[in-house]
Amino acid sequence: MKRFRTGRRGDPAIPSSVFGARDILAESVAGMLQRPARSALTTLGTVLGVGTFVAILGLTATTSSQIDSRFNLLSATEVTVEDVAREQDEFADAAFPDDADATIEGLNGVEHAGVFWSVRLPPGSTVKSSPVGDAAVGEKIDVVAASPGALRAAVPTLAQGRLFDTYLSETSQPVAVIGSGMASRLGITTLQTQPAIFIGDTPFTVIGIVSDVRRKADLLLSVVVPGTTAEKVWGHPADAGTKMLISTEAGAARQVSELAPTALRPDHPEYLKVIPPPDPKALRTSVTSDLNQLFLLLAAICLVIGAVGIANTTLVAVLERTGEIGLRRALGARGRHITVQFLAESGTLGALGGLVGTSLGTITVVIVAVVREWTPVIHTATVAAAPVIGLVTGLVAGLYPAWRASRVPPAEALRR
Amino acid sequence: MTPPAPVIEFRQVGLTYPGPPPVEALRPCDLVIEPGEFVSIVGPSGSGKSTFLNIAGLLDKPTTGTYLLDGIDTTTLKDSDVTSVRGRRIGFVFQSFHLLPHRSALENVMLAMTYNGVPRAERAERAREALACVGLGHRVAAMPSTLSGGERQRCAIARALVARPSLLLCDEPTGNLDTANTATVLRLLETLHDGGMTVLVITHEPEVAARGSRTVAIRDGLLSEQVMR
Structure with missing residues (x-):
């Protein structure tokens, strides 16, 4: 084995540890796929929350546009x-x-x-x-x-x-x-x-x-x-x-x-x-404000439950993977690299849940519209925001576990 | 040309855990390990071996003294720089291997290059070389669960070597292995030493320690050089 060249001995310029974006992504996906069933169950709350959110906003937009078209003419x-x-x-x-x-x-x-x-x-x-x-x-x-x-x-x-x-x-x-x-x-x-x-x-x-x-x-x-x-x-x-x-x-x-x-x-x-x-505008507002606030509240509750689920799973993962954390620290990972890794994992879980939820919500709106012979309407902002909501949910949920992970003393973690 | 600095230089390095009561886990000691040496640290359990390992491996900071690694004074460095030095200059081999169970041998070895700035494109090739070097060229795709104990430890050694460290730090490398596998791993360490690698083995087994060219005993937190054979 070739010796590591030590020509820079005493050189105060020490190249610092890095954790590239593609590595972060690869590690988070790998972490998620380690236990696919658990990951799927974990994202369920986010899927439901985001799905409800999209479905409610989509159905509201659909019915509103229905009301519009009826009132416009006569x-x-x-x-x-x-x-x-x-x-x-x-x-x-x-x-x-x-x-x-x-x-x-x-x-x-x-x-x-x-x-x-x-x-x-x-x-x-x-x-x-x-x-x-x-x-x-x-x-x-x-x-x-x-x-x-x-x-x-x-x-x-x-x-x-x-x-x-x-x-x-x-x-x-x-x-x-x-x-x-x-x-x-x-x-x-x-x-x-x-x-x-x-x-x-x-x-x-x-x-x-x-x-x-x-x-x-x-x-x-x-x-x-x-x-x-x-x-x-x-x-x-x-x-x-x-x-x-x-x-x-x-x-x-x-x-x-x-x-x-x-x-x-x-x-x-x-x-x-x-x-x-x-006034069709006033009419639409009244339709939006009544029942849908309740459903949006339900969606928010689903999201909170989803966040708690992700937080819980990530925390368990941190405890389970203490040895891995120690190993990574020994291999040159800084505390914040560990934080970023676990945050990326929980964020990916959340974003994935958000994407699936958005798809399910959209499908729901389309099915309801087809059954009622309406034109399905979903604002592009809704579809764009929904996965972001999932991502944010995942990130927020991962904050505490990721912070905990970065605080694990490497020497202790390696003893496990 | 100035002679190369020692890989490890302890100057009155000691560690006392603040009490109450304060515990002197490692008494202030001097130790120099030159490049290319194969040094064994022996001692019974509870003697301070772990403390020594943690300090030598930059996982813990000494409370007194100065520790120079490759001539770099690590005791004055920021934590983040200590981490970088650890990642680039020390290759760890653990008793319990610490292989990630859901990744192949190749991926486990590649992990060692994640934080050291090695371009992604080079990693697979270098990991393959390292695995070939430890005699696992035919098992690159194997999952750790399908590897034997000896193969796992050789995989871990490949991971320690792939970042081209100046020091191979082995903590009870044969503690979980049977006699045959112990022999294989020790032969591998000797081969690496013959190739110029600085090897530091911490063990409680005298027969493992005997492989080193130099043995340092540790007892009750006190380092003492033993007579060279």
Whole structure:
């Protein structure tokens, strides 16, 4: 064996011990793979914690985006204005002026607008398909008076015929639009015969059958007549209860809801109460804040349990491997090299648990989304942060055992 | 050219464990071991052999005196420098081998180069050479559990040699071995000594001590040079 050259005797420059990054990595992986089953069990807590974390945040993001897409189209473009004049002033007249439709439709961003109210029929009067004989329908049928604008704002889908227009409305024609379910109950199958229905004793020609509406679904179960006709037959709506339905362009709803009362009643804007569309952002926040805080707390508890598990195992490993620590010290490892080695081991365990947990959490989100036919949404920040959380958990858990390991006196450790 | 400094030079080196009561584990002593010597330290258990080993191996600091290793005054060095000197200049051989059970013979030998700045690429080759040197060239991939006692100790010796130390420090190297394996290991140590290696063997067995070219007895913490044969 070649002798170690001792040419540098007395040289005060002593090359210091090193522990390279690749060696650290290799040692930590080797340490972890020494007892694969134990390592797997140790990481279980971290896997569960990180997995729950990812699943909760992923599911929240997924449902939020679901809510967003539902509210974007319809609710966010719908404004309802209610007549609350009587609440403000006992003797006030109806709050809506006669030209309410035209006023609001003149606003920027409004597509359709119109007033509507439920008609109070005189006692005993029902809706029938013939003037004499049994009432065709046993139940009471609602009659809704609506302006043409209100009807259009409800976005109806016509099965047959047409809606009443401004002309029919202005001339107070006795016409009616009914829902398709209502039509079959009244025995009306086609409009070609120009069928009539009788509300009380007044005949109305059915000019349109609506198969669907996207707003005010109760219109499908009602007979809708022009507001002017209703006023002519049954008089002005005595009690308040008149409402206005406004459909706006996307993004205009908030603006319209602010302007509408002043535009309608510059003298008494307070007579009108506006119900603006729900704010999707606020909605999402409320969804996030309720149940999910509980689950995130659970995830945090899982992480703590995971950390305790890793700390425990690492501590046991330190005690078991005292001889190895002594040997490494004898081979030139400094105390902090030992610290780094055990920290790297616990950190690798944590990071691995984090990676597995992230994968499982993501799979959970995808499965739930597929089952519910949603689009799975996970923020990239969540996926990026989750393994880091695992790593940090492992590192924190390893701090004390690693410190203990570095404090083992080498001479004593080697005696084992 | 100045003559090479002694590998070990103790100048009134002693160690007293602070009490109460204070225990004088090693009384202040002088000792010089020149390069290429094969020295045996003998003594019964409890005589201070372990203390001597710990001081000579830089695992413990003496409380008095000066210890020069390869001419370097180790008693004034920082702890981290002591560690570096230990890692680079002393090769340890232990009674219980201290092989990592989950690593092959080759990996165990390579471990000795982890902290000494040997590039990773060189380590496998050097470890292979060291194993061949101790006659284990055919068992590089074997796990320690499949090695015999003698093979384990030879593997440990290969690990001690691979960093090219100036001193091979053996603590009861044959304590866990049967007669045949003891003979093999001692022959190996002699071969290394013949090749110029400085060998220091600490033992309680007189027949092992007899292999050394020089024997130092230790009793009750007191070193005493014995007559050379």
